[in-house]
Amino acid sequence: MTEAATRALEKAAVRAEAERLFAAFLAAGAVPVEADILQPAETLLDLYGEDIRARAYVTADPLNGEMMLRPDFTVPVVQQHMSGGAEPARYAYLGEVFRRQEHLDGRAREYLQVGYEVFDRDAPQADAEVFALFHGLLADLNLRPATGDIGILMAAVKGLTTTDRRKAALLRHIWRPRRFKALLDRFSGRAPLPEARARLLDRLAADAPEALVAAAGPLVGLRGPEDIADRAQALLEDAKAPPLAAPEAAMLYDLLALEAPARAALDHLRGITPLLPAIAPAVETFAIRLDALQARGIDTAALPFEASHGRTTLEYYDGFVFTLQAADPALPPVASGGRYDALTAVLGQGRSIPAVGGILRPGLVAELRGAAC
């Protein structure tokens, strides 16, 4: 057989696998949806920031400006739902996504994705429904599940006894563990104030920011004296804020590192809730989700849970997150997903609805099934 013929057969097998998974999502009650391959870049750049340029193909349209080859379906599906979908709603889709690869032996640049998204106000039940559905469809592949809950982490940050500005700074970097840790180290007094900052605070104690700006020479650019004065004021206020209380900071570091089977993790979280009462509702949601998962046949005593899982992936997950991973760690996850309530608010122009979903890579499923037989 020629190489081209082998490839055509492989593609047909992947397509058949995709159709089978897609049919399973429809059978679960989903409505099929489509999305354009060319998406306006602006929306995606606003959501993901500059990082998305390294991960998606950007092209220029002479009339519509910058466009991106669809890097995922979630954003267009949410947009469609928010512009007039019924509620609750379940959607399924099947199609190519395109990912720019910056490494020589990189992963696939274009591949089929099959996805399932649930817009339903009963969040823990919807989380359990999505995970159990994906888990069941791939049960024969012995994949390693991993779960997390960014909502608990966010609740813990919101509940810290510190200024709103510090909480906002930490929440803004919840998906960037390195910067998050640097901020936390500084707010809790583990890292010293940068030298230049200390010098600036000294000078601000003696002079108004406007005078210091004027003394620093001509100010060029769009960022004006009022922007600088505002931030100088913020720095002065921050300097007065006491460091995070040691027990609270310790609790947050402990939470970031929490890795345990889900039931044991729940016990641990309940144990620390009296010290961080703000996490109580999120922990309760976690408990209800575990019961819902158990009711759907998932062994929650063994299900792995990591509080920081999903923090380095796309910037919109803000609750339950999961992946199903093959034994070979070099392979991307076979399935992944999570909750993205805030994204519906961003794209909903004032409206929002709790939403959760996930995607499967039928190419990997076909490969793993092929290797198994």
Add this chain to the structure above:
Amino acid sequence: MLKIGVPSKGRLMEKTFDWFGARGVTLRLSGAEREYSGAVDGVEGVELVLLSAGEIPRELAAGRIHLGVTGSDLVRDKLADWDRQVAEWAALGFGHADLIIAVPAAWIDVDTLDDLDAAAAAFRAAHGHRLRIATKYHRLVRDFLTEQGVADYALVDSQGATEGTVKNLTAEAIADITSTGETLRANHLKILSDGLIHRSQATLFAARQADWGKAERAALGTLAARLGLAVPAL
């Protein structure tokens, strides 16, 4: 024939010729004035190819030249997984320039990347768009800022006179190469204290994908001996 690509004009070309000349390998222009044609004396089987410094990384990656002299910044910026496409054979000790991030000197509240990140968040909220950083080194700058966890910025392309973009209101900050910092100062900009992205200099690279036949390897061996370098692992 072993092909060596060298910048086709200016100080970079002269200094490259000097560097090889000092080691007994004469690179010279041949043909008429203004004709981009060169010759190599002193080592058999080596051909000189004169190219724009900016194109040398691509020619190396494609294997159309075996060796090439260009800035280490250009190779890192233009080639994905650069060290798997080319081998860094020798740093030539000239053409020094630092790729840095600079902001207006009057930003008294910004000294570090941490400050830049916080200023970017506030700027976006106040002005309705992300803080723009003008550069031509898109890959290097984006990788650096991602690694450092800086958010709420946008890169805007600037292929020249980048220091002027802030005054012209097309960017709020810049990422560019500087050697003395004079142009930055003249344009009322300052370097972030932890804003050094890459320390660049003219470097001799070897192409991993080039056609390394018997003749080319022999020429490489002779050249290595003449230059006093170990033969690069390819």
